Amino acid sequence: MPSAPISSIPAVQVDDVHKRFLALEVLKGVSLTAHDGDVVALIGSSGSGKSTLLRCINMLEAPDSGRVVIGGEEIRMKTARGRGTIPADPKQVERLRTRLGMVFQNFNLWTHMTILENVVEAPIHVLKVPRAQALDEARALLDKVGILAKADYYPGQLSGGQQQRAAIARALAMRPQVMLFDEPTSALDPELVGEVLLVIRKLAEEGRTMIMVTHEMSFAREVASEVVFLHQGRIEERGAPAKVLGDPDSERVRAFLSRHLGG
Amino acid sequence: MNWELMWDSLPKLLGGVPLTLQLTGLSLAVGVLIAAVAAAARLSDNLLFRSAAWSYVFIFRGTPLLVQIFLIYYGLGQFDAVRQSFLWPVLREAYWCAVLALALNTGAYASEIFRGAVLSVPHGQVEAARACGMSRWLAFRRIVAPQALRQALPAYGNEVVLMVKASSLASTVTLLEITGVARRLISQTYAVFEIFIVAGLIYLALNTLAAVAVRWCEKRLATA
Numbered sequence: 001m002p003s004a005p006i007s008s009i010p011a012v013q014v015d016d017v018h019k020r021f022l023a024l025e026v027l028k029g030v031s032l033t034a035h036d037g038d039v040v041a042l043i044g045s046s047g048s049g050k051s052t053l054l055r056c057i058n059m060l061e062a063p064d065s066g067r068v069v070i071g072g073e074e075i076r077m078k079t080a081r082g083r084g085t086i087p088a089d090p091k092q093v094e095r096l097r098t099r100l101g102m103v104f105q106n107f108n109l110w111t112h113m114t115i116l117e118n119v120v121e122a123p124i125h126v127l128k129v130p131r132a133q134a135l136d137e138a139r140a141l142l143d144k145v146g147i148l149a150k151a152d153y154y155p156g157q158l159s160g161g162q163q164q165r166a167a168i169a170r171a172l173a174m175r176p177q178v179m180l181f182d183e184p185t186s187a188l189d190p191e192l193v194g195e196v197l198l199v200i201r202k203l204a205e206e207g208r209t210m211i212m213v214t215h216e217m218s219f220a221r222e223v224a225s226e227v228v229f230l231h232q233g234r235i236e237e238r239g240a241p242a243k244v245l246g247d248p249d250s251e252r253v254r255a256f257l258s259r260h261l262g263g
Numbered sequence: 264m265n266w267e268l269m270w271d272s273l274p275k276l277l278g279g280v281p282l283t284l285q286l287t288g289l290s291l292a293v294g295v296l297i298a299a300v301a302a303a304a305r306l307s308d309n310l311l312f313r314s315a316a317w318s319y320v321f322i323f324r325g326t327p328l329l330v331q332i333f334l335i336y337y338g339l340g341q342f343d344a345v346r347q348s349f350l351w352p353v354l355r356e357a358y359w360c361a362v363l364a365l366a367l368n369t370g371a372y373a374s375e376i377f378r379g380a381v382l383s384v385p386h387g388q389v390e391a392a393r394a395c396g397m398s399r400w401l402a403f404r405r406i407v408a409p410q411a412l413r414q415a416l417p418a419y420g421n422e423v424v425l426m427v428k429a430s431s432l433a434s435t436v437t438l439l440e441i442t443g444v445a446r447r448l449i450s451q452t453y454a455v456f457e458i459f460i461v462a463g464l465i466y467l468a469l470n471t472l473a474a475v476a477v478r479w480c481e482k483r484l485a486t487a
Contacts, residue, residue: 058394060390060393060394083308090398090399091398094396094397094398095396097393097394097395097396098395098396100394102391102394102395104387104390104391104394106387108385108387108388108390108391109391110388110391110392110406110410111388111410112409112410112413121395121405122392122395122396122397125397125401125405126395126396126397126401127396167391170391170395171395174395174396
């Protein structure tokens, strides 16, 4: 594995983030740091807040309090009447989002565009990359995730696994510093999970910084540099995968693991 | 059935076609702008915009077009404020009153078509666009609008056909579009049956053309 450059500035830093949906407090003060080259796996039962935490990093959910710092730049927040806490400067959020590649559980490919068009869309219209260059890079990425042959197909014509690999290529096309994965294999048929995990593993081996919400425990154990277990909006345990997934201190983590590995 | 009279009435009735097309085309053009604004208002976060647009749609969808035409043409003129305003040169013309009523009416219906079409685009697609750093406007323009347009087109085509037919109500305020010409010919000949059949056939032909045009647009926008 190539060694990642060690920088003193974390790629992503989340400090004491709180998030409430109406009466339900989903995040009760969570902190998280990912340095360049880290692969952080967020695990926990559904409703533990792990997806919300991931979505707070790129402001798809605005935290009620706490700090989110991307590559040393803190996202400025303000309080808007009737809408709670929101980013103070949409332009800043849009700029920082281009550094964070997001992969969704349901792929969310744009169905009116071909796979190739999906991949070049944001580079051309957000990053202003020249079209010819964007197309070249997109083809290289589609080749990398193994679906170059499907470049001119529409998302609806692809299997779930192929769609998710296309979505990964779309996120990579922005040349992000950090990749965020929100349960990337949870919507897939079991036989299609492997091909997507293979692609993600390859990215990890290249030394990409990644934060990943996942239910794939054995994958997290092999690929992650840190595992964070969330329970009811708080971090219950964090540490090296071998420790958290092999010999956790917390009784809750043990119970969770026996449900997920024993079954 | 008097075939000769039907044949003779045809050129006279066709003389009403340009006005029918004008009324329909102009009110559709204005109506689509009204609809875009009203749909945007109904989808906005602002309660004032939302409720204003809701009231507009509620009123214009819930009352007959004929009543709206009468209110605008006969009703507005009785207010001094309207007669003395800069709008009076427009509002005293039956032509503009008919266009206004038709446009406000189709604007209300079309705004609902557009709103539904925008809401039909899965939210995840917008999130994916935003997550790539797209602004709200760019995400709307590149991701939501193309898909919403495709979704809206069949229903909007239906609205175009309805408007061609609705323009016949302009004959009630003295305008000599197809139906207006037909009514005048009938008052001269008393050949109600023959002349309305010819008028109906002309509407049928116009709407066939409209349907073909809409189908053509749908095909052009369709994905593989």
